[in-house]
Amino acid sequence: MKLIPYILALSMAALCSNVMSEEVAEKKSAEGKRAWNEMNKEQQTALDAKADLENGLEVYEVCSACHMPEGWGMENGTFPLLAGQHRSVLIKQLADIRALNRDNPTMYPFALPESIGDAQALADVTAYITTLPMNPNNGVGPGDNLEHGKKLYDENCVKCHGDNGQGSSEKFYPRIQAQHYKYMLRQFEWIRDGKRRNANPDMVKQIKGFTNKDMVAVIDYVSRLKPPKEDLAAPNWQNPDFDD
Numbered sequence: 001m002k003l004i005p006y007i008l009a010l011s012m013a014a015l016c017s018n019v020m021s022e023e024v025a026e027k028k029s030a031e032g033k034r035a036w037n038e039m040n041k042e043q044q045t046a047l048d049a050k051a052d053l054e055n056g057l058e059v060y061e062v063c064s065a066c067h068m069p070e071g072w073g074m075e076n077g078t079f080p081l082l083a084g085q086h087r088s089v090l091i092k093q094l095a096d097i098r099a100l101n102r103d104n105p106t107m108y109p110f111a112l113p114e115s116i117g118d119a120q121a122l123a124d125v126t127a128y129i130t131t132l133p134m135n136p137n138n139g140v141g142p143g144d145n146l147e148h149g150k151k152l153y154d155e156n157c158v159k160c161h162g163d164n165g166q167g168s169s170e171k172f173y174p175r176i177q178a179q180h181y182k183y184m185l186r187q188f189e190w191i192r193d194g195k196r197r198n199a200n201p202d203m204v205k206q207i208k209g210f211t212n213k214d215m216v217a218v219i220d221y222v223s224r225l226k227p228p229k230e231d232l233a234a235p236n237w238q239n240p241d242f243d244d
Contacts, residue, residue, distance in 0.1 A: 036200050037172055042119045043095035047088060049123035056128030057241055059116050063125065066107075069242035070233070071132040075139035077182025083132035084178070084231055086169035090126040093198075102198040133233035139180040141220025145213070149221030152214055156206050157222075165225035173200075178232070181223035188215055 067073050071083030082090065096102040097111045109115060116125065160173045167175040176184065190196040192207050192215065210218070226232070
């Protein structure tokens with residue numbers, strides 16, 4: 001782990017979290033009214049652009065301070081796994097954060113055009129991230145109610161996220177295989193409780209009746225879903241693009 005860039009990233013995030021002036025807050029309110037996936041111009045431009053992986057790596061150096069060079073985030077759930085995620089999902093989330101349609105004050109200053117570039121940069125960095133192999137040892141839950149978690153998943157989640165958490169690039173449903181338990185638990189709670197403004201309204205409706213016990217059980221089960229072997233990194237893999 002590169003400790004100095006990580007500390008600098010968190011320090012910058014703390015300093016920049018006050019950037020939301022009255023003007024930005026007004027924009028945030030307006031953008032928050034956009035339908036779940038009513039794409040803005042930047043999102044569409046990034047999706048249509050031909051990606052430059054070399055530039056994507058350069059842009060990702062900014063992201064790696066928090067998401068780590070391998071794109072695996074942190075087991076404590078502070079930062080999510082990005083490696084192997086659908087490019088369409090990554091572009092949507094970045095565009096939403098930049099448009100203030102998703103609240104993420106820690107990431108916001110690093111996602112801005114002046115930090116990582118324009119829509120072409122979004123196309124480039126997301127294309128690079130999708131090439132990274134996924135974490136074979138992500139953080140998982142307590143493992144004490146998996147049968148109930150599987151039942152809830154099969155009844156409520158399969159339609160969108162797939163039978164093994166593979167999601168859908170075409171429909172912008174995220175791949176949740178190998179994602180950290182604590183990160184998913186926090187996002188699930190925010191979505192259920194209406195705290196994540198860019199959440200899919202179909203999901204909000206689907207999980208509104210989940211108790212905390214249900215939530216823990218289903219996310220614990222999901223945290224144990226594994227991608228195909230060819231998508232997983234070898235044990236102790238380190239990103240060679242970041243070799244000194």
